[in-house]
Amino acid sequence: MAEQRISSIPQWKKSRVQWLIEIIIALGAILMILPFFIALLATFKPETEIIQFEGVFPRDWTLINYQKIFENSEEIPVIRWLFNSILISSSITILVVFVTSMAAYSLSRLRPPGGRAAFTLIVATIMIPGQLFLVPVYLILNFLHWLDTPLALIVPAASGAFGVFLLSQFFYSIPKDLEDAAEIDGCSIWGVYWHIVLPLMKPALSTLAILTFIGSWNDFLGPLVFLDSTTQLTLPVGIALFQTSYFIEYGITLAASAIATFPAIVIFLIFQKQIIKSISLTGLKG
Amino acid sequence: MDKTISSSRRHDLAAYLFLAPYLTLFAVFILLPFVYSLLLSLFRWEMVSLTPPRFIGWGNYAEALHSDYFWKAMWVTFKFVIMLAPMMLLLSLLAALGINACGAFRQPIYRAAYFIPALISVSVAGILWRWFYNTDFGLFNAYLSELGWRIPWITSSKLAIVSIVLMTLWWGIGGTTIILIAGLQGIPDSYYEAAAIDGAGRIHQFFYITLPQLRPILLFITVMNIIGSFQVFGQTFMITGGGPELSTRTMVQYIYETAFTNYRMGYGSAMSWLLFVVIGIFAVMQFRILKEQ
Numbered sequence: 153m154a155e156q157r158i159s160s161i162p163q164w165k166k167s168r169v170q171w172l173i174e175i176i177i178a179l180g181a182i183l184m185i186l187p188f189f190i191a192l193l194a195t196f197k198p199e200t201e202i203i204q205f206e207g208v209f210p211r212d213w214t215l216i217n218y219q220k221i222f223e224n225s226e227e228i229p230v231i232r233w234l235f236n237s238i239l240i241s242s243s244i245t246i247l248v249v250f251v252t253s254m255a256a257y258s259l260s261r262l263r264p265p266g267g268r269a270a271f272t273l274i275v276a277t278i279m280i281p282g283q284l285f286l287v288p289v290y291l292i293l294n295f296l297h298w299l300d301t302p303l304a305l306i307v308p309a310a311s312g313a314f315g316v317f318l319l320s321q322f323f324y325s326i327p328k329d330l331e332d333a334a335e336i337d338g339c340s341i342w343g344v345y346w347h348i349v350l351p352l353m354k355p356a357l358s359t360l361a362i363l364t365f366i367g368s369w370n371d372f373l374g375p376l377v378f379l380d381s382t383t384q385l386t387l388p389v390g391i392a393l394f395q396t397s398y399f400i401e402y403g404i405t406l407a408a409s410a411i412a413t414f415p416a417i418v419i420f421l422i423f424q425k426q427i428i429k430s431i432s433l434t435g436l437k438g
Numbered sequence: 439m440d441k442t443i444s445s446s447r448r449h450d451l452a453a454y455l456f457l458a459p460y461l462t463l464f465a466v467f468i469l470l471p472f473v474y475s476l477l478l479s480l481f482r483w484e485m486v487s488l489t490p491p492r493f494i495g496w497g498n499y500a501e502a503l504h505s506d507y508f509w510k511a512m513w514v515t516f517k518f519v520i521m522l523a524p525m526m527l528l529l530s531l532l533a534a535l536g537i538n539a540c541g542a543f544r545q546p547i548y549r550a551a552y553f554i555p556a557l558i559s560v561s562v563a564g565i566l567w568r569w570f571y572n573t574d575f576g577l578f579n580a581y582l583s584e585l586g587w588r589i590p591w592i593t594s595s596k597l598a599i600v601s602i603v604l605m606t607l608w609w610g611i612g613g614t615t616i617i618l619i620a621g622l623q624g625i626p627d628s629y630y631e632a633a634a635i636d637g638a639g640r641i642h643q644f645f646y647i648t649l650p651q652l653r654p655i656l657l658f659i660t661v662m663n664i665i666g667s668f669q670v671f672g673q674t675f676m677i678t679g680g681g682p683e684l685s686t687r688t689m690v691q692y693i694y695e696t697a698f699t700n701y702r703m704g705y706g707s708a709m710s711w712l713l714f715v716v717i718g719i720f721a722v723m724q725f726r727i728l729k730e731q
Contacts, residue, residue: 170539177536181551184608188554190577191566202569205580255460262453270461277468281717283669283690284710287697288471288478311467316460341452370559372672373690377698392561392676395568402569409562416557424550431613432620 188413195407202402217407230408232383233390237369237412240302240386244309244368245361252315253357257349259316260323261331262341271320274313282373290377304378305386309368315360321433322356359430362423366416387412479708485701498708508709510684511692512716514599518688519667519720521603526663527656530611534618535648549619553612560609564676567605568592571677592678595685602673602686609673614659621655622648657728661721668717689713 190208195217197210221230258264259271289308290299298304330352334344350357375389385393391408420427479498483491502508537548555563570577571591579588591601625648633643649656671690674680680687689709697706 173536174540174544177533177540177548180533180536181548184555184612185551187566187570187608191569194569203575205575205577251460251463254456258453258456262449262456264450264453264457267453267457270457274464277464277472279665279721280468280472281665281669281714283671283693284475284714285468285471286693287703287707287710288474289467290697291474291478291703292466292471307463308467310460311463313464313468341449341456345456366557370557372560373694377694388559388561391565395565395676405565406569409565413558413562416559417554420550420554420557424546428549428553428616431616 191406192410195403195410197403199401199403202406217401217403220401220404221407221411224404228390228394228404228408229383230387230390230411233385233387234411236302236385237387240305240375241365241368243302243306245365247306247310248312248315248364249357249361251310252312252360253319253350253353254345256316256319256323257345260320261328261349271316275317278313278317286373286377293378299378300380300384302384305368305371305374309364315364318360318430319353319356322353326352355426358423359426362419362427363430366419369416475707475710478704479711481704483702483704485703491704494704498705499712501705502709502712507684507692508712511687511689512713514685514687515668515670515689515713517599518603518606518670519664521600522606522667523660523663525603525607526611526614526667527660529607530614530618530659531656533611533615534622537615538619538622545619549616552615555609556612558609560672561676563605563609564673567601567608567673568677571601571605593682595681595683598678598682598686602670602677605677606667606670606673614663617655617659618652621652625651653728657725660728661724664720664724665717668713668720 193208193210194202196213196215198212198214198216201211221228225231259267259274293299293304293308296303298307330348331344334348335341339347369386370388371386372389372392375386376393379385379389382390387408391405391412395405480493480495481491482494482497533552537545537552540548573579573588573590573593576591578591582589590597592598629647629651630643633647638646669690670688671694674686674688675691675694678686680691690713693706693709693713696702696709
């Protein structure tokens with residue numbers, strides 16, 4: 153594709169310009185990735201080498217930072233935070249997938265009276281900046297006695313309009329024939345949803361699930377405001393709070409950060425194509 | 439006749455049942471908070487004190503508009519947005535154009551490399567850059583010291599916000615780049631071919647084909663960037679904590695401190711609404727400017 157676009161440029165010039173562009177892009181790519189390597193390598197350094205920077209590579213390779221994480225589970229409960237993060241992000245993902253897929257199915261296929269108005273209202277809230285909800289949602293969660301429990305993060309997460317919007321867009325692209333046929337065959341609406349719609353929606357649902365999981369895994373403000381006790385925190389917020397409020401060794405924080413980052417990167421590398429496609433789509437549809 | 443009516447009723451009932459779980463959550467965690475926050479902003483209420491909430495009308499808004507701290511935080515936020523938004527747009531557009539011009543097999547690799555920083559939590563990104571920026575043992579100064587330089591990245595009240603912008607560029611550029619690459623690849627090749635036949639050079643093609651075709655996406659990205667960067671919080675909270683001398687305390691951090699450190703719920707809500715209004719004005723302005731051209 154790119155070849156055709158610049159066909160007006162003479163052959164020798166084209167390759168030279170193209171190589172120059174590619175070299176700049178490659179250097180940029182290295183620059184983007186470099187911080188990860190530097191930080192990852194630093195987790196294998198003893199603390200003295202981190203504070204007294206001498207080079208990117210460790211002089212004395214050590215696993216002491218990771219060891220300390222597992223040994224000091226009383227002081228810095230990284231394993232507990234990891235468990236909390238997994239529990240919260242998975243619950244959010246499952247809840248969001250079910251609740252929003254049912255809503256999107258109803259709004260774009262079953263179309264009850266008033267459905268259009270509801271859809272417009274729901275989609276309009278996407279543009280409201282999240283900071284506006286911070287104080288009132290805190291007070292509502294306080295009223296429900298959900299603060300400082302996983303529920304404080306899990307339940308409100310399923311109210312977001314993004315999923316409904318994304319899945320409704322998807323419904324426009326698949327034909328209704330199959331659902332109609334099933335309904336004529338005497339399938340109940342629930343049966344149609346469960347046996348036909350959900351399997352059909354698999355690509356869109358997995359996109360939503362991946363984006364939701366990564367988003368909630370990395371969420372910062374939510375856990376910071378709605379959780380309080382050390383044992384309840386999620387991994388990213390746990391390390392953040394410990395680093396800013398206590399004197400804690402850099403090596404340990406960096407090692408814990410590596411553990412916190414690992415799942416998101418692995419998920420990305422596995423589902424790369426799908427993630428990139430879905431992010432592109434959200435941009436193009438908007 | 440009767441049968442069709444009852445079956446369509448059953449159909450509607452089922453539709454409402456499917457909608458019910460989401461609508462309940464939407465009502466409790468989106469609609470209710472929206473209204474609740476507006477009401478709260480009209481009350482004086484310290485959550486930890488025993489004094490019950492008291493209606494004071496526009497009192498909280500007046501207090502904010504007369505407060506130096508409020509304007510300081512608004513100014514810091516504004517500076518951040520003004521520095522970040524154009525740079526983000528320009529750099530991600532250049533990255534997208536560049537990646538799109540690279541060999542087809544290597545494109546996914548570059549794309550992934552530019553996107554990976556966007557995958558990490560702001561807390562991890564903050565931890566890394568706080569370490570890089572450290573004046574005494576940070577990575578940047580370790581290398582710069584060999585040139586005899588020692589830059590106070592996050593300890594100077596002039597420079598700190600710039601350092602936060604730099605870090606945010608690294609962290610946030612990937613998402614926009616991916617959207618722009620998709621936009622570029624959505625432009626039909628025939629447009630370029632026709633232009634080439636007409637003798638249009640590369641620069642001409644960029645301004646007369648690429649940019650106009652990308653406009654809806656550029657509009658979307660700009661508006662989303664503006665909405666997002668006005669709400670900057672995690673980076674400054676992690677790297678500078680709002681310092682030095684409040685030079686990086688943004689609006690959301692100030693709201694956070696007002697509501698959750700001092701428990702002034704009404705005042706915090708009023709400031710949230712003021713920020714909402716500012717974001718709204720900017721978003722609408724972007725729409726106007728980019729739509730009209």
